[in-house]
Amino acid sequence: MAIREGCWDCPTCGTTRLLGRQLACAGCGNRRPEGIRFYLPDDAAEVTDAERLAEARAGADWICEHCGVSARATQPRCPGCGAERGSSPQQQTHEHRFGEPAEEAPRALAAAAPAKRRRGWKGPAAILAVIGGMVWYNGPVETTATVAGKEWSRAIEVQEYRTVQEEDWSVPHGGREKRSFRAVRDHRQVLDHYESRTRQVSERVQTGTRTYTCGQRxxxxxxxxxxxxxxxxxxxxxxxxxxxxxxxxxxxxYDTKYAYEIERWLPDDTMWARGDAAKEPAWPAVRIGAREREGARIQRYVLRFKDDDGKTYEREVTPEQFARYRAGQPVTLRMKRGGNGGQVEIVEPDAKS
Ligand SMILES: [Zn+2]
Ligand SMILES: [Zn+2]
Structure with missing residues (x-):
């Protein structure tokens, strides 16, 4: 296990990077005090000198209980006051694992790591600017136009009560059974056989162990x-x-299926009425015969517009809107930017017009 020489900083005069082997400050001559914190510079070389290695392996310094200066483990007497070691305590040792925060960041290490300067928080503002641009680009535009035409259509479906042939798994109410037969109603999955197949499988196997440097003591x-x-x-x-x-x-x-006759109301015809601005919307005249009735009603109202450039637009509207707008009336239209005719919205003036 490699041994490296650390450094310490003098708390009296501020001299930094004093060598670990030095028991006194090279700047002011003061003795290394109790509780000094050692640190290891990034460029610290491995100690190979036999004398230094012996010094390192002799053990932690002891702190003179009388004057407080540090003495080496090999020194029987205090280099400060000459007292015997006696019951003087040892300098503490620390173990630091890489990737774990240091208990207390030594000064030299803190200075070595350049503090990151906070840059302006530009990200979200830039994104908002981009989104803003897109909204502007795709946003709707308004144009003025006049009502150029009106078209309406109304329809009534006519249904006839007819006898039809149907098949089902039971005969509904009102049905008259004609015949029954066996038919496939559903399927079920049945295990047929097994097939021998092969597949690749992977296994994680330990091949050994790796030893690595994970910290400093x-x-x-x-x-x-x-x-x-x-x-x-x-x-x-x-x-x-x-x-x-x-x-x-x-x-x-398999299940039993039935063929039967039954009477159903079925669409038979659709009567239409159509008109323009000159004709008020009205329902078509419907003549109901025997075994007939009226079915669904549909209605559709469309306004056509022309703008100053001669471009035409159209919009399906409610019956109320259709009644309110007259041919030649000016209107404001809203449409997608770059839209060429097609779907438009009418910008209605506030409330009553
Ligand atoms: Zn000093
Ligand atoms: Zn002493």
Whole structure:
């Protein structure tokens, strides 16, 4: 496991990047105090010198309980006041895993990572601008025109009561059965046989383990040691597997079906009435014969318009609108931008006109 030399910053004079091996500040000469936090620069090289390695592996510094300065694990007496180690406590050690936030960001590391400057939050504004542009582009436009024509049509369906032939799974009320027979009413899935098939299957198999550096341990004496982790390594194996697949067939389900005669009201004819601005809308005259009746009624009203450029438009309207607009009357039309005739809306003046 690789060992690297860390740094510390002097809290008295502010000198930075003092070497881990230094027990006193190179700037002001003050002793390294208790609780100093070591950090590992990104470019820290691996320690290979035997003496330094021994120094690193000797253990954490101890803090003199009398004067508070740091002493190496190998020093039996305090370099500050000369007292014996006695019951003096050790400098704390820390372990940091990569990807986990540091308990307290050491100054040099914080300075090394450039703070991201917040840029203006332009995204949504830009999107809104684009959407705004699209609405403007596809938005409706208005034009003035005059009513150039009116057309109406009204229709009444005439139904006849007729005898018809029908078939069904039962005879409805009023039906007269003519004959019955067996017919296929539905199908059901029946297991017919199994077929042998093959398919590729994959299996994840562990092939070994991988050891990697996953963190750094602050040894409490200015040195840092790599923390190693292991994780399993896998490979995917493929093999061919055979299996039985069920094959189904459709089997018909029979039932009794009936052929019968019955009377039904069926459309026989449609009577139409049509007209323009010169003729008031009216229903067509209908002559009802024996075994006949009136069916559905439909009505349709269309206004035609012409604008100053001679372009024509049309719009299906309600009977009320049809009655309100006279030929030659000016109107405002709303349509899709770029629309060439086709569907238009009438912009109605407020309420009563
Ligand atoms: Zn200093
Ligand atoms: Zn001391």
């Amino acid at each position: 602050d040894m409490g004496n200015g040195y840092f040691e790599d923390v190693t982790c292991t994780e399993p390594e896998y490979t995917t194996n493929y093999r061919t597997e055979s299996y039985q697949e069920p094959v189904y067939r459709q089997e018909p389900i």
